[in-house]
Amino acid sequence: MRSLVFIIGCSLLLIAVGFGQQPPKKNAFVEKIVREVSSKNIKATIGKLVSFGTRNTLSDTASESRGIGAARRWLKTEFERYAQASSGRMAVEFFETVAPVSQRIPSPTRVVNVVATLRPEHAGPSADRIIVISGHYDTMPGSATDAQSDAPGANDDGSGTAIVLELARVMSKYPFDATIVFMAVAGEEQGLLGATAWAEMAKSRNLKIEAVFNNDIVGSTVAGDGTKENRYVRLFSEAFSPLDTGSVFRQRISLGLENDGGSRSLARYIKEIGERYNPKFGVALVYRLDRFLRGGDHRPFHERGFRAVRFSEVKENYDHQHQNVRVENGKEYGDLPKFVDYEYCANVGRINAAAIATLARAPQPPENVGVLTSQPGYDTVLRWAINPEPDLAGYLVRYRQTSAPLWEEAVFTSDTTITLKVSKDDYLFGAQGVDKEGNAGLYTVPRPVRR
Ligand SMILES: [Zn+2]
Structure with a gap:
């Protein structure tokens, strides 16, 4: 009799703790954040960024209307405006490094990231966990060292920068358990300089970066060959950290964990959460660091052992990337706002928003x-x-x-x-x-x- 009571007691306990299948469910907090992401704001941001003529890292920094200096001061002002809604939790700063002379840097150049850090309301076990979202605000025309020609960069990477700014606007009002860093990066076109400097700082200070969401070229839906895709975005992730060498690497392979490295796991997570909250829009995992033989700002993070992934549109148009603005044989070249699909860009933003909000509220x-x-x-x-x-x-x-x-x-x-x-x-x-x-x-x- 006593043991029967014990057995019944145990079964009740199992039911009480909810042991069993739990269907994934949405919560109203994350839903609200995703709903607030607006294509109108993204359009306005891209328009403003393009108005600076060029945002080449080597361009003028003194003018208030043209060049990368004016662009970064405007970005900082925007972040500061959103910080007002954060009850003192969001701090905005320039993170600066001086790039020495190299192939794409003719003379030592200041590379300045605009960084907005949203801290949790209360110190808790998650407060030092950091989630980073980045886009690069620098641009290039046909040549990376051409600081004079117009380089509108509406899509590369006005689109990613606009998502970073829009998520800062939406999320700065809300409380999270972890810290979120919204970062507009420079020097990408000169060799990932701004992202590398920040990733190196994070590594040297032992910052607990849990995830890096890099958005680069996420706003267009029509390729140069006329094909169109507006229903999903690509998400690139490398299988292993290059730091996982020797016995660590051998153990991963022997356990069959070649698709469960940090960055790849993060990509799987983003797809699951993003599609749950933005169900009409898909995330296609690409098992590769980046597009074939190309790179982006998530790379310096991934290479330092942090989980880091890159979003990119499905249908890139090479007539509108790294091109001087011109018409040749009736064909239009240049990265102009009219080639951006703002609703598509907003959908990529909603995927980011869902995964970042969930992650920043969730346990480690x-x-x-x-x-x-x-x-x-x-x-x-x-x-x-x-x-x-x-x-x-x-x-x-x-x-x-x-x-x-x-x-x-x-x-x-x-x-x-x-x-x-x-x-x-x-x-x-x-x-x-x-x-x-x-x-x-x-x-x-x-x-x-x-x-
Ligand atoms: Zn880019």
Whole structure:
């Protein structure tokens, strides 16, 4: 009788902690943020950026109306305007480095990022976690060292910069658990200079950067060959950090984790959350650092071991990138606003907004996640350390077949161990922390542990 009571008691306990399938759900907070992203504002920002004529990193910095100096002062003013809605939580600054002479820098040049940092209202276990969203505001005409010619850069990368600014406007009003950095970067066309300097600073200060969302060329839908695509965006991620060498690399390969590195996992997360909140717009994962033999501002972060990914439109038009504005044989060249699809750009912004808002509210990735290997078994036993967040509800344990690109199953538990009725030979696993609003953080992939 006593043991029967005990068994019933245990079953009730299991029900009470919600053990079982938990369908992914939206929450009103993130929905509201996604809804506020406006194509009208994105259009206005791109128009203003183009009005500076050129934003080449080598261009004039004294004029109030033309060149990169005027552009960055305007960006700073805009961020400061949004900071007023943040009750003192958002700080805006120039982050400056001097680039020495190189192939694309004829004389030492100031490279200035405009950085807005939105801190949490209260210090908590997530306050030092940092999520970065970036776009580059510098531009180039046909030559990277041409500081005089018009280089409107409406799409490359007025589009990414406009998304960064729009998300700063929307998100500065709301509280988050983690810190969000909104960054407009310079020197991209000279060799990722502004992003590299900031990533190096972050590395040397041991900043806890959890994710970098780089938006570069995210505003056009028609390619030079006339083909059109406005239903989804590409999201580039490299499989491994180049820092994962030697035995770390060999263990990843031997465990079949070639698609579960940090940046690739982040890309999978963004697709899942982004499409949940902006369901009519898709995210296509591309298993590659960037477009073929090309690069972007997420690269210096990825190379330093941070999770970092790049958004780019599907249909690039090479007549409108890195071209002097001109008409030749009846064909228009140049990166002009009329070739930008503002609603498309806003949709890319909504994907960013959903994933960043969720991540910045969610718990950190669980630590010490292990898959038990002490004895052969038909089930898979996972366990992990308890998360420190006061608003933690529990954990989502994810799994998928080894050849599947996306998680197939989600099981919720408030415990720190779980037994799954599947074989660890055939599946890949991950654990996420979930808060009481249902926001789930990034996945941690288990390591083999004896006990
Ligand atoms: Zn670019």
